[in-house]
Amino acid sequence: MKFLFLLITFYLLPMTATALAVEQMNSNSYKIRWPNLNMTSGSKSSDNYNILDTVGQTAPGEYDSAGFKVKAGFPYIKTIIPFSFTISDLSMDFGSLAPGIFSTQTNTLTVSSGGANGYAVTAAENNPLTIQAGSATIPDTTCNNGSCSETTAGVWDDTTKYGFGYNMSGNDIPAAFTDATYFKQFADASFSETAQIVMSSANVGKSRTATVTYKINIAATQTAGDYENALTFIAAPTY
Amino acid sequence: MKTRLLLSLLLLTSLIGLITPSAVEGQTTSLSIWPPILEVMVRPGKSVTQVYRLKNEADDTRITVRMVPFSAADEFGHINLQFGGRLPDYFSLLNADLPSLPVTLNLKAGQSQELVLKIAIPAAAEDADYPAALVIESNTTGLIGGSGTVTQATIASPILLTVSKSGTPNRLAKIEEFGMTRSHLVSDSFDPIEFILRIKNQSFTRLQPVGQIKISNTFGRPVATLPLQGDHILAGTIRQAKLEGSDPSNLAWNPVFPLGRYTAEAEITPQDTTNTVSENIVFWVLPYKALLVLGLLFFGYRGLTKLKFQQKLKQ
Numbered sequence: 001m002k003f004l005f006l007l008i009t010f011y012l013l014p015m016t017a018t019a020l021a022v023e024q025m026n027s028n029s030y031k032i033r034w035p036n037l038n039m040t041s042g043s044k045s046s047d048n049y050n051i052l053d054t055v056g057q058t059a060p061g062e063y064d065s066a067g068f069k070v071k072a073g074f075p076y077i078k079t080i081i082p083f084s085f086t087i088s089d090l091s092m093d094f095g096s097l098a099p100g101i102f103s104t105q106t107n108t109l110t111v112s113s114g115g116a117n118g119y120a121v122t123a124a125e126n127n128p129l130t131i132q133a134g135s136a137t138i139p140d141t142t143c144n145n146g147s148c149s150e151t152t153a154g155v156w157d158d159t160t161k162y163g164f165g166y167n168m169s170g171n172d173i174p175a176a177f178t179d180a181t182y183f184k185q186f187a188d189a190s191f192s193e194t195a196q197i198v199m200s201s202a203n204v205g206k207s208r209t210a211t212v213t214y215k216i217n218i219a220a221t222q223t224a225g226d227y228e229n230a231l232t233f234i235a236a237p238t239y
Numbered sequence: 240m241k242t243r244l245l246l247s248l249l250l251l252t253s254l255i256g257l258i259t260p261s262a263v264e265g266q267t268t269s270l271s272i273w274p275p276i277l278e279v280m281v282r283p284g285k286s287v288t289q290v291y292r293l294k295n296e297a298d299d300t301r302i303t304v305r306m307v308p309f310s311a312a313d314e315f316g317h318i319n320l321q322f323g324g325r326l327p328d329y330f331s332l333l334n335a336d337l338p339s340l341p342v343t344l345n346l347k348a349g350q351s352q353e354l355v356l357k358i359a360i361p362a363a364a365e366d367a368d369y370p371a372a373l374v375i376e377s378n379t380t381g382l383i384g385g386s387g388t389v390t391q392a393t394i395a396s397p398i399l400l401t402v403s404k405s406g407t408p409n410r411l412a413k414i415e416e417f418g419m420t421r422s423h424l425v426s427d428s429f430d431p432i433e434f435i436l437r438i439k440n441q442s443f444t445r446l447q448p449v450g451q452i453k454i455s456n457t458f459g460r461p462v463a464t465l466p467l468q469g470d471h472i473l474a475g476t477i478r479q480a481k482l483e484g485s486d487p488s489n490l491a492w493n494p495v496f497p498l499g500r501y502t503a504e505a506e507i508t509p510q511d512t513t514n515t516v517s518e519n520i521v522f523w524v525l526p527y528k529a530l531l532v533l534g535l536l537f538f539g540y541r542g543l544t545k546l547k548f549q550q551k552l553k554q
Contacts, residue, residue, distance in 0.1 A: 084271030085394045086297065091266065095385040107390065115275050117470060120317045129386065138386075164388075197317065202481070214388060227386040236372065236395035237275045238316040239471050 081114030081206065085121070085235035092214050097227075099220040100159050108170070109199060109233060110209045117238035118202040124195035125186040129164050129216070129227040136223040138216060140185035141165035148184055150196050152176070156183040162219045170210035172201040183215060186231060195234065202238070268377045268392040269297035278471075280401040284362035288333060291354040291373060291396065295346035300379040304354060305341035306330045307374045309397065311476040314437065318372065318397055326371055327364075329400075331357050343378070360402050368444050368474045369400040399471060401444045410446040410509035414518045415439040415477050417505045428498055428526040431491040434465075436480040436505050440472040447471055448480070450507035454492060457499040463492055469510060480505075497524040 089107040097103055113119040129138040141148065141156055141163030148154030148165070153176035156165060165183035168174065174197060176182065187193040199210050273292045281287055293302075308326050312319035332340055333355035346352060356373060372395040380389040401408070419426065420433040440446050447469040454463040465482055472478040481490055501524060506517040 081275075082271040082273035082292070082294070083275035083394065083396065084269065084294075084296065085392055086267065086269035087390055087392045088267055089265055090268060090380055090390050091383050091387065092390065093383040093385060093387040095387075097386050105387070110269075112271075113275065117316050120312075125388070129388065194319075200317065202315070216386070226383075228383065229388050230380060231388055231390045232393060233390060234320060234393040234395065236318050236320070237397060239276060239318065239370075239397050239399060239473075 081112060081204075083115070083119070083235070083237050084110075084112045085233075086110040087233060094214075094216055097216055097218050097222075099218050099222065101217070102159060103216045105214045106211050108209055108211050109235075110207055111172075111199060111235055112206045112208070113201070113237055114204055115237040116204065118200065118205065119235060119237050120197050120200040121233055121235045122195035123166075123186055123198045123231055123233050124189045124193070126230045126232075127190040128188060129229045131223060131225040131227050134223070134225065136225070136227075138218055138222065138227050139163050140188065141183055141215070141217075142185075143183055150185045150187040150193050153178075153182040153184045155181045156215070157181050159217060162217050162222075164214070164216050166215065167213040168198055168210055169213070171208040172199045172205070173210050174198065174200075180213070189232075195232075198233070200238075266379060267297040268300060268379055269295070270300075270302070270375055270377060270392060270394050271296060272373070272375060272394055272396050274396065276397050276399075278399045279358060280403055280406065281358065281360050282406065283360050283364040283402060283404060286357055286359035288355055288357045291356060292351060293346070293354060293375060294351045295348060297348060298379070299345070299347050300377050301343060301345050303341055303343045303376045303378060304332075305374050305376070306371050307395070308369070308371050309395075310370065311473050311478075314477050314479040316470055316478065318370075318395065320372060320374065320395060326369065329358055329360055329364075329369065330371070331359070333357050358398075358400060364402050366403050366405075366408055366443065367401075369402065370397065370445075370473055371400060372397045399445055403444065407511060408444040409442060409514075410444065410512050411441040411514055412446060412448055412472070412507050412509050412516055413439040413441050414505055414507060414516055417503075417518045418520055419522055425523045425525060425527065426497075427528050428496055428524050429528065431493045432497070432501075432522070432524065433491045434503065434505075436467070436490060437477050438472060438480055438507055439477045440474055440509075442509075443474050445471050445473050446509040448507045449510050450480075450505065452490075452492075453504045453506065455502045455504075457501070459502075462501075463494065465490070465492060467507075480507075496526075498526070499524065 087107060087109055092105040092107065094103045094105060109121060111119055111121060128140055141161065143154030143156040144158045144161055145154065148156065165185055167180060167183050168177045169180065187196045199208065201208060271294045277289060279287055306326055307320045307322055308324040309318040309320050330340060332342065337344065344352070374393060374395045376393045377391060380391050383389060414436070416435060416437040418435055420435050426432050434452060436452070438448050448467065449469055450467045452465040452467070453461055456462050467480045468483045470478055500521065502519055502521050504517055504519045506515060508515040
């Protein structure tokens with residue numbers, strides 16, 4: 001019986017210690033968030049430098065060493081998760097476009113982020129869809145009532161309204177995409193428009209996935225030819 | 240006859256295969272980087288190194304690695320990469336097989352690459368912040384046969400670099416705005432009490448605010464303390480405070496049934512300093528929606544009773 005009691009005590013003891021370890025420590029002048037007991041590589045030090053990136057710390061994250069002051073990276077809670085970003089398909093090929101008929105293509109964006117403050121993915125186009133040999137363009141959509149832009153979403157289901165735009169669905173998407181009929185323009189880098197957030201979260205997330213639906217509609221008067229542009233998606237953790 | 244049909248089918252299949260865009264069209268990009276973010280405080284004349292691990296988890300690709308300065312994109316910690324912006328010559332790669340930054344290299348599917356980044360600060364460097372990001376651009380784009388768009392992936396790992404001679408730069412914060420999210424100062428007892436707290440960094444280096452919102456009731460008795468998350472605030476920028484572990488806009492108090500006059504005090508101290516700043520607001524909490532409904536019911540009932548009484552009198 002005694003042996004069993006001792007066994008249970010030894011079994012429960014580490015759990016108690018862990019619970020204490022993740023409590024918040026603070027005073028009037030410092031606070032350590034999410035102290036952790038992860039012991040991994042990545043912390044580098046020598047007589048000449050010392051740098052930490054949220055690993056291997058069991059003590060408050062600030063100290064002096066060899067004339068250096070270094071900050072421990074406690075603000076991050078799951079830094080053993082690398083920051084990763086995936087685009088499922090790099091080519092949105094619409095083939096031949098028919099006037100007055102919506103053409104759509106989709107791909108997915110997937111993000112894993114272990115940073116305590118989450119992440120954001122922004123998107124921008126190099127220019128509007130432009131004919132391969134010439135200067136004719138398919139303009140960015142302004143939606144049904146001319147109200148949508150790179151910052152504002154609007155309903156676009158009227159086949160007499162022409163242009164190029166996108167919709168988002170899935171995890172961590174902007175609230176403006178109320179449903180599948182809401183579209184926006186991509187920010188146009190050739191007009192120095194600021195890249196817009198298409199996915200973001202303030203929390204730790206693994207395999208957060210959103211679908212981008214690209215849509216084109218052209219007028220009968222559109223110059224015949226193949227139109228192209230390039231989109232850049234930038235994913236970065238939030239500091 | 241059968242042979243002819245088979246040959247026709249084979250020809251048709253081959254033609255479809257030729258017409259269908261190549262496998263490149265379905266190409267995927269997947270890049271991961273570790274560490275995802277880094278904080279460094281370093282003294283002039285010294286240097287630090289950090290090993291970054293980069294992995295290509297999709298098809299073969301060609302990447303470009305560069306350092307890009309960034310600024311605050313908003314008040315929530317998102318970064319705005321400034322491609323074309325200038326950074327001092329403090330960053331270099333120590334990899335023997337790679338030339339200086341920016342560098343372009345091939346990454347096969349599943350391949351990992353270690354990048355040894357050296358940050359060397361000249362002895363004459365002034366105390367300052369250098370927010371920069373190690374940026375990995377995938378140069379792979381799709382191919383399209385007709386009209387369409389090609390996409391490219393870029394990932395960034397922010398570096399919060401502070402150069403400081405003393406290691407304890409003077410950090411000053413200012414409460415730029417503290418109030419209720421709703422313009423009026425009377426909240427409903429059945430709604431969460433939502434605050435807005437915007438903190439400005441008035442110093443030349445980034446800071447992390449340590450603080451809380453203390454709420455006292457009509458009698459001055461403390462009833463709640465809302466701990467604030469110590470998010471980084473870049474020099475000269477504003478950041479909206481949030482509760483620890485909450486969404487960006489969430490700075491709400493959810494009491495059971497608050498009633499009366501309350502005082503909320505926001506108190507902020509930049510980490511490693513005693514430069515505390517605070518600000519108070521007074522707000523009222525009343526169950527006005529419930530009172531309104533009760534009032535309407537009461538007057539409705541009174542009206543009906545009166546009407547019925549008058550009808551009785553007429554009869």
